[in-house]
Amino acid sequence: MRQEPEVRSYAVTHPAGTVVPPQPPGWHQVLLAASGAMTVEVRDGGWFVPPGAAVVVAAGETHRIRTTARTRLRNLYLRTDDPGPTRVVAVVGLLRELLLTAVARAPLSRDVPHAVALLDLLALELAAAPAVEPLRLPMPDDPIARVVAARILADPGGSDGIDDLCRGSGAARRTVERRFVAETGLGVARWRRRARLAAALEALARGEPPSRVAAAVGYATPSAFGAMVKAELGHTPGAVLR
Template identity: 80%
Template sequence: MRHEPDVRSYAVTHPAGTIVPPQPPGWHQVLLAASGAMTVEVPEGTWFVPPGAAVVVRQGEPHRIRTTSSTRLRNLYLRGSDLGPTRVVAVAGLLRELLLTAVARAPLHRDRPHDAALAALVELELAAAGPVEPLRLPMPRDPAARRVAERILTDPGEAGGVDLLCRGSGAARRTVERRFAEETGLGVARWRRRARLAAALEALARGDPPSRVATEIGYATASAFGAMVKAELGYSPMAAVR
C-alpha cells in the first residue's frame, strides 16, 4: 500500500464570500487565485492578493479567505519542507505554471522521480519569489492601537487626521503612533493608506468603477487615487486586479 502523498491539492471556484479552506495539521499551503482576487486573513493581519500573486501559509497558521467576486482558487498543500513565514509572493510565469501543474497532477509522492522533481521546482521558485509588501496589512497587538486599526478598517474613507482617529482609543496620539511603528513597522497614516489601498482593490475586483472607489476611500478625484495606487504598487489601479 502506498504511503500518504507529500503534496496534495484543492481546486475549486468560489462565489463572493468568506472561505475557510481545509487546514490539515503539518501541511504548508500555497493559495493562488487563478482568476479573480482574494483577501487572506491571518491573526497577524491581512493580505490583499491580486491576480499575479499567491499566499504562502505556514503550517498551523489559522486563516480564512474573503472574495468579492467569483474566484478560481487553487490550493497546494506540501509537507516535508520549510516554505518560510506566511507571506504574499509575486507569481511570475514559470512559478504560476508550476503551481497550476502541481495542483492538476497532485497527489504527488517524493519517492517518484517526476513528482519529486516537480515538488522541488515549486519549492525553489517559491523561495526565490519576491514578496509583495505593499499589500500586507499587519495588525497591531496593543489594545489602543488595535482600536485605531479597527476604526480604520470599519471606515477606510473616514475624513480627518490621525488626531481624530486616536480619539476614544484609550491612549494619546504619540503612544498610538509609537505602538504602530513598533508592532507593524508603519505609522498610523501609512497604515491607513495601505488599508485604503486594500479596500480599493477589493472594490475594483468586485467591478466597482474607479471614480466611486476613489470617493469611498477618501480621495477627491480618481486621478489622486490612481497616483496613490501607482506610488504603492508601481502600476495603475485596474492593472492591480486584472
C-alpha cells in the same frame, strides 16, 4: 507498499466572501487564485494578493481568505521540506503550470516516477520565485491602538481627523501614535492611507469604476487616488491589478 502522499490539493470556486481553507497540522500550503484576487488574513495583519501571485503559508500559520468576487482558488498542501516563511511570490509561466498540474494530479507520492519529477521541479521553481511586495496592512496588538484601527476599518473613507479617531480610545493622540509606530511601523495617518488603499483595491477587483472607488475611500478625484496608489506601491491601480 504505497507511500503516504507528500502533496494534496483543494480546488474550489468561491463567491465573494470569507473562506477558511482546511489547515491540517504539519502541512505547508501554497494558495493561488487561478482567477480573481484575494486578501489573505493572518493573526498580525493581512495582504491584498493581486492576480499573478500566490501566498506560501508555513505550517501552523492560521489564516483565512477574503474574496471580493467569484474566485477560483487552488490550494496545494505540501508535506515536504520547509518552503520558507509565509510570503507572497510571483506565479507566472512554468511555476503557474506546475502548480495547476500538481493541484489537478494530487495526491502525489514519491513512489511514482512522474510525481518525483514534478515535485522536484515544483520545489526548485517555488524556491526561485521572486517575492512580491504585497499591500500589507499590519494589525496592532495593543488594545487601544486596535480600537482606533477598528474605527478606521469600519469607514476607511471617513472624514474624521486623527484627533477624532483617537478620542475615547483610552489614550491621547500622541500615545496612540507611538503605539501604532511601535507595533506596525506606521503612524495613524499612514496606516489609514494603507487601509484606504486595501479597501480600494478590493473594490477595483470587484469591477467597480475607479471614480466611485476613489470617492468611497476619501479622494476627490481618480487622479488624486491614482497618485496615492503610485506613491504607496510604485504602480497605477490598473497595473497593480494586472
